[in-house]
Amino acid sequence: MGSEIRWRHDLSGATLYATVRNGGGQYFSGEAFEDLNPANWGDYDIALTESPAGGYLYAGTFPAAVAAGAYAVEIFEQSGGSPDIGDSLRATLHAWWDGAALRVDPAAALAADVDSTGTPISAGKVLEIALAVLMGKAAFNSTTNTWSVYGRDGSTVLAEIVLTGGGSRNSPTL
Numbered sequence: 237m238g239s240e241i242r243w244r245h246d247l248s249g250a251t252l253y254a255t256v257r258n259g260g261g262q263y264f265s266g267e268a269f270e271d272l273n274p275a276n277w278g279d280y281d282i283a284l285t286e287s288p289a290g291g292y293l294y295a296g297t298f299p300a301a302v303a304a305g306a307y308a309v310e311i312f313e314q315s316g317g318s319p320d321i322g323d324s325l326r327a328t329l330h331a332w333w334d335g336a337a338l339r340v341d342p343a344a345a346l347a348a349d350v351d352s353t354g355t356p357i358s359a360g361k362v363l364e365i366a367l368a369v370l371m372g373k374a375a376f377n378s379t380t381n382t383w384s385v386y387g388r389d390g391s392t393v394l395a396e397i398v399l400t401g402g403g404s405r406n407s408p409t410l
Contacts, residue, residue: 239295240338243284243311243327251314252294252326253281256307264299274321281319284311304335 241254255263262269265279284294298309309331312323331340373386385395 238297239287240298240333241282241284241296241309241329243294243329245286245292245294245313245326248286248290248292250286250294252284252286253312253314253319253323254284254296255280255282255310255312256299256302257310258305258307264302266299267301277321278319281312298333298338300335302333304333306330306332309338309340 243252243254245252257263258269260269262271263276263280265276270276282296282299284296286292286294294311307330309329310325311327311329312319313326314320314323316323329340331338333339373388373390374383375386376383381398383395383397384393385397386392387394
């Protein structure tokens with residue numbers, strides 16, 4: 237295994253590294269996932285090497301100890317002598333790791349999502365929800381701060397999204 241993480245950068249000769257976050261927002265430290273601890277930032281980095289030199293393509297090895305699943309791979313440009321939490325974030329790649337290959341594509345990331353029953357969410361269900369919203373088959377209840385998206389029959393609830401006081405989504409139920 238090797239070079240599973242690939243990034244085409246706009247600068248040759250840069251010092252880039254990646255971090256891996258799980259769905260709970262925890263960072264992989266090289267041994268296990270943990271809550272973000274700025275003092276441990278240097279434990280989260282995965283070096284990316286430009287190859288060939290002057291080729292603008294950077295690659296690194298995804299940690300073999302990470303279980304199969306969906307992850308956020310963040311690409312940072314290092315500004316000092318070692319990785320620092322203040323380094324510039326260049327990209328966040330949503331990917332599926334199968335234990336041997338890292339797939340960065342919407343279908344792979346979607347395969348990791350499940351509905352409230354634990355059933356994988358299909359692209360068809362995502363499209364059905366999007367169409368329901370566009371066709372006005374969605375309603376907002378200001379008392380409960382909940383958006384409800386209804387199916388073609390107008391009564392089957394496809395999705396419920398509870399909004400926090402600031403108006404952001406929190407714990408959507410599909």
